[in-house]
Amino acid sequence: ADLADDLKSYLVDLRARATASVESGEIDNTQMRFADVLLNQNRCDLKVPLGPDPVNRVLRHLLGESTVVRPIIEEVYESYGGA
Numbered sequence: 666a667d668l669a670d671d672l673k674s675y676l677v678d679l680r681a682r683a684t685a686s687v688e689s690g691e692i693d694n695t696q697m698r699f700a701d702v703l704l705n706q707n708r709c710d711l712k713v714p715l716g717p718d719p720v721n722r723v724l725r726h727l728l729g730e731s732t733v734v735r736p737i738i739e740e741v742y743e744s745y746g747g748a
Contacts, residue, residue: 716745
């Protein structure tokens with residue numbers, strides 16, 4: 666439950682920061698933070714980086730130890746300065 670709560674908090678904060686960046690004009694191209702969706706009245710497709718914790722921690726948990734993708738996920742995490 667802690668992992669899910671950490672991820673939810675991270676994503677809520679990420680969405681708020683992305684929205685603020687777009688609304689303030691800091692980012693003029695919304696597609697840098699949000700995918701272009703056809704019906705965006707009640708939703709958004711937030712682009713979530715795979716490297717930062719807790720996103721990477723959740724991916725490692727879901728993928729388990731024996732997967733072809735895991736080394737790639739670990740490399741992405743390390744490129745973000747992870748441990």
